[in-house]
Amino acid sequence: MTTARVLIALGGNAMTSPEGRATPEDQIAAIARAAEPIADIVATGAEVVLTHGNGPQVGNLLVKNELAASVVPPVPLDWCGAQTQGTIGAMLLNAVQRSLAARAVARPVAALVTRTRVDPTDPHFDKPSKPIGRYLPEAEARVMIEHGQVWEDRGEKGWRRVVASPEPVEILDAPAVSALLGAGFVVVAAGGGGIPVVRDEDGTVRGVEAVIDKDLSAALLARAIDAGVLVIATDVAGVALNFGTDRARTLGAVSVAELREHAAQGHFASGSMGPKVDAACRFVEAGGSAAVITSLDDIAEAAAGRAGTVVTADAGATADAGALADAGTAAPADTGAADAEKER
C-alpha cells in the first residue's frame, strides 16, 4: 500500500470555544482538542497537511485596526490573514507536537506562511459579498463606507462589512509544502485560505485586500501536492439534505455527480455547507480519490472512509480509492440526525 497523503481542513470550531469565543485561551484549548484526532491520523502513517479557517481571528484584528487607527496605521486585510497564519500556525505546532508525543509518534511538524494567488480581474472584486468582522450601527458603518469600505445592512444585528472573496487560482507556496512532506513533516499551510496575492504583468507578486474560502483553497492545495484524500472538518456529522427540517438526512457515500445535483437543488447554504460541498466536489473532479466532510471528532474515522459524507467519483462502484482504504466503497456512515449547522 502506498502511503496515504491527506489534507485536513479545520473549520472555525477547531479554533474557538464551543460558544464561538476566540480569546487566546479559547483558541489554545480548542486547538489542543483538535490536535488529538489529527495525531490519530498521523499515527496511521499518513502524510498529513493541515489547513485552517481564521474568520473569528480576522474579525478581532479588524476591530483592533479600527479602534487604534488614530495612533497606528491600519494594516490591510491580507496582512490580517498573514497574522493569523503566524498565531494559529504556532498553536498548531505546539498542540500537534504534544499529541504526537503522547502517542510516541516521532514526526516533526512545520508551519508555512502561504500565499494564494487570485485573479485581479475576478468578478468578486467588483461585488464584495463575504461578511467579516463585527456588526456596527448604521452611523458608524457609514463612516467606514466613507473610508472606502463596503458595508451592508444585515437587519436587526446592524451593519456588517463585506469584502471580496475571489476564487483561489494557485497556492504559490505549494512546492514548500511538498518539500516538507517529502522530508517527513506534518505541514500546516494555507491558513485562512492563504494570503491573497495577485501577480502583476511584470511578474511582481503583491498582496490584495480580500479573503479566500479556506475549503476551496484546501481543495486546490490538496491537488497541487497530490493528496489522495481531502478531509473537511466541521461541526456537523456530514452533509445533510433537507437540513433543518424533519426530513433531514445525512449523506454517507455519495458520488460527485449526485452531490452536485443536490447542490443544484439548493440543499446547501451558500455561506456555510455550500462552499464545503463545492470544495469536496472540485477535489474529486480534479482527480482526488475521496473528499470527506465530517465533524472534527470523527476525522480519524472519516479519513479511513468510515464516517461522514464520503465523496468519490463513483460511490456505487468498487472504485480504486487510491491512497484511502475503502473510501470508494464505504457504506453510508451512521451519522444520525444532523446537528445544528453554525456559521463557519
Added chain:
Amino acid sequence: MTTARVLIALGGNAMTSPEGRATPEDQIAAIARAAEPIADIVATGAEVVLTHGNGPQVGNLLVKNELAASVVPPVPLDWCGAQTQGTIGAMLLNAVQRSLAARAVARPVAALVTRTRVDPTDPHFDKPSKPIGRYLPEAEARVMIEHGQVWEDRGEKGWRRVVASPEPVEILDAPAVSALLGAGFVVVAAGGGGIPVVRDEDGTVRGVEAVIDKDLSAALLARAIDAGVLVIATDVAGVALNFGTDRARTLGAVSVAELREHAAQGHFASGSMGPKVDAACRFVEAGGSAAVITSLDDIAEAAAGRAGTVVTADAGATADAGALADAGTAAPADTGAADAEKER
C-alpha cells in the same frame, strides 16, 4: 568548493522607512530594497536563510492590543511576535522572489513559523529589561502596571514598558529550515528572534510572554543548520571603537578574542551594537567560520568577506574560513567613518 550556507539577519532598517516609520507601505518599500542585495547573495549560488527583527511592528501591535482591549481580548506578547512572522514573512517572500526573478535566478523561497525555546528559569524573567512599544505619560503607565505589566520611567519621553528578553536556548523549528534548504529553498525563519516558548516537564511546549534578541537567535539558528557565515545587517558600515567620538574607528577583520576584549572595555552599547557583537562572537566560538556585521547595502560584499567587520577565530592567520571565500584573511575593509548608530 562546497556550497556556502549563509544566514542573514536583517535589522529594523530593512523593514522601516529611513525615518523609522512602519506603515504597511513603508515596510513593503523597505523590504523591496533589502531584497536586492539578498538576491545578489543567492545569485552566487549560496544557500541562504533570512531572519529579521520586528521591534517597530510589535510596538504597533501592542498599541492595538491596548486601545481595543475593551472590545477584543488582548493577545500575549508571543502572539505579537507570531503575527509579525506572518506579515514580514509574506513581504519577504514577495520581495525576494521578485529580486531573484529580475536576476533570472530560479530559486524558490519559503517562510516558516518558527519557535525559539527559552528556559523558564532564565533570570531575565525576574528582571524585565527590554523596552518595547510606545512611551506613555506616568498616569497611563500606572494603569498598565496595575494590569501586571512592568513600566519604567525613561525620563523626558515618558514611561515605557519593559519585558523579559531571555536567552535563546534552541530553535525548535530548525529541522524544517534544514529540510527546506536541502530542497533548494531560500528560507525565512526565526523572525523577531522566534516565538518564545518553554517546554514543561511533561514535554508540553507553550508560548511565554517575552521577546528574544533576534541576533542571538540568528547565531543559534546559524549553528543549528551548520551555516558557515552569519551576516548581521544593520545601519552602520561595521563595528566601531570609540563610537560617537572623533577617535571612532570601524573594525575590519578582527579575531573573536580581540572583539570580546573590546566589548569588555565597554565599547558597544548594550541595547544596540552590544548584542550584535555578542551574537557574532558566539557564532564563531561555536564553530562558525565567519560572522560579519555591516550595513544592509553592503551585505553581498560582506558575505564574500570584502566589507564590514569580519569576525573569525583568528583574523591574523590564513585560516581555512570554510564556506566563505577569504573570510579569514580579508583585509580590513575601508568602511570610512562610522555612521550614526541608531536604536535597532
